[in-house]
Amino acid sequence: MPATSPAHRDNAQRRETRSLPLAAKALTWEQILVYAEIALTIFCILMFSNALIGPLFAPQTIDAAAAESDSAILRLMWLPVYGVTLALAAFRLPRFMRILPGLFMTGLLVGLCLASSYWSIAADITTRRTIAVAVTTIFGLYLAARYRGEDLVQIIAFSFAFLAFGSFFVCICVPSLGIHNDINAGAWKGLWYEKNQMAAMMVLGFIAACASAYISPERRRMWIGLAITIFVLVILSRSKTSLLACMASALAIPVLMALQRGGVLSVIFVWLATTAALVGGTLFYAAPALIFKALGKDPTLTGRTEIWASLMRLSDKHPWLGYGYKAFWTPSSVPAAVVRAETHWDVPSAHNGWLDLLIQLGWVGVIMFGLVLAAGFFCALFRFARVKDGFFSVLILLLFSFLILSESFILSQNSLIWALFVCALARLTANALED
Numbered sequence: 001m002p003a004t005s006p007a008h009r010d011n012a013q014r015r016e017t018r019s020l021p022l023a024a025k026a027l028t029w030e031q032i033l034v035y036a037e038i039a040l041t042i043f044c045i046l047m048f049s050n051a052l053i054g055p056l057f058a059p060q061t062i063d064a065a066a067a068e069s070d071s072a073i074l075r076l077m078w079l080p081v082y083g084v085t086l087a088l089a090a091f092r093l094p095r096f097m098r099i100l101p102g103l104f105m106t107g108l109l110v111g112l113c114l115a116s117s118y119w120s121i122a123a124d125i126t127t128r129r130t131i132a133v134a135v136t137t138i139f140g141l142y143l144a145a146r147y148r149g150e151d152l153v154q155i156i157a158f159s160f161a162f163l164a165f166g167s168f169f170v171c172i173c174v175p176s177l178g179i180h181n182d183i184n185a186g187a188w189k190g191l192w193y194e195k196n197q198m199a200a201m202m203v204l205g206f207i208a209a210c211a212s213a214y215i216s217p218e219r220r221r222m223w224i225g226l227a228i229t230i231f232v233l234v235i236l237s238r239s240k241t242s243l244l245a246c247m248a249s250a251l252a253i254p255v256l257m258a259l260q261r262g263g264v265l266s267v268i269f270v271w272l273a274t275t276a277a278l279v280g281g282t283l284f285y286a287a288p289a290l291i292f293k294a295l296g297k298d299p300t301l302t303g304r305t306e307i308w309a310s311l312m313r314l315s316d317k318h319p320w321l322g323y324g325y326k327a328f329w330t331p332s333s334v335p336a337a338v339v340r341a342e343t344h345w346d347v348p349s350a351h352n353g354w355l356d357l358l359i360q361l362g363w364v365g366v367i368m369f370g371l372v373l374a375a376g377f378f379c380a381l382f383r384f385a386r387v388k389d390g391f392f393s394v395l396i397l398l399l400f401s402f403l404i405l406s407e408s409f410i411l412s413q414n415s416l417i418w419a420l421f422v423c424a425l426a427r428l429t430a431n432a433l434e435d
Helices: 006-048 053-057 064-070 072-091 093-118 123-146 149-173 195-215 217-237 240-261 264-286 288-294 304-315 334-343 353-383 392-403 416-428
Strands: none
Touching (some): 006 072, 006 123, 072 123, 093 123, 093 416, 123 416, 149 195, 195 240, 195 416, 217 240, 240 392, 392 416
């Protein structure tokens, strides 16, 4: 074969040199698009966390859902978030084919919310909030479809770093905004309306930080530091429920690690977990007052048992389809007025996700969501390690199931907790998830 001439080699080098800037430019623009997408994702996470904007623009309201109803400014502020969410989802629409089971299950739930506008006692509010919960659900599905497990948990943990350090800043520099001065005087509430709201959010951040520390060894010290910072915030909030959730999440990680490896150790952990659950369930059934006292709780759960009894009587009037999605607790609601009159205080919600779902969408909604949750747990038993997200998805599934026993997070619009539950459900049930 003849040797290549010097002139031929020079021409080839010049062609390569001319092509290099174009390749570099293409790579640079690709990186810019990726970073922009991540930045917009973080923006949506921060907004769905409901941090700061409510206390600033509707300071007299007690929760985010009521603020959205009372404040026209807040409703307008959500429009850019919805636009960004829909744009991100449309940009990555082909990837939604990987999470068809989650898309189908959550689609049925949102469809039931929309259908309830036909029998709702406040049809306009039902329709408006169905749109909001639909976009919130789409954001959760986008997170599941778009990001690999390692990237997902670190993006979420990075977002919570902003929220955690922002809460410290507000509590130290603007204590009138960040620290309670009412019946919960001294308890930190950070960027939220109330201490339990901050604590619930911080549990999500704690799980994301722990998962990031597990799955990203090169940044482990940073993520452990963030987990400790968040844990301190939970302590300062004085929320014993969230503190228990953080401790349980931290203990669950080595258990899941052992189950992933298999062998004798996994059998021992399963036996210990089953035994602890049986003992705890027996104690709760036999001596509930003792358990509540140990947790520092009133046996009536600060009057919640009275709310639940009143709601059960009212749910019997609309047992199968309920009063309509998000229609029961509206200011003009007659059945809500009955509950408030019977309990002698301005009840904002059922303080129980299952019961709130019952009065909104009836037993049809409860059974449908129960089947969706059961499907998530069934898949989690066999696939929790497959998603490779540091056990984030299975821990979020467990946390959500725990939180809805005392809070109304099921199908909650503009809620990061609901969005992350949808994300975890979609990842665990995915038909072709890429990690």
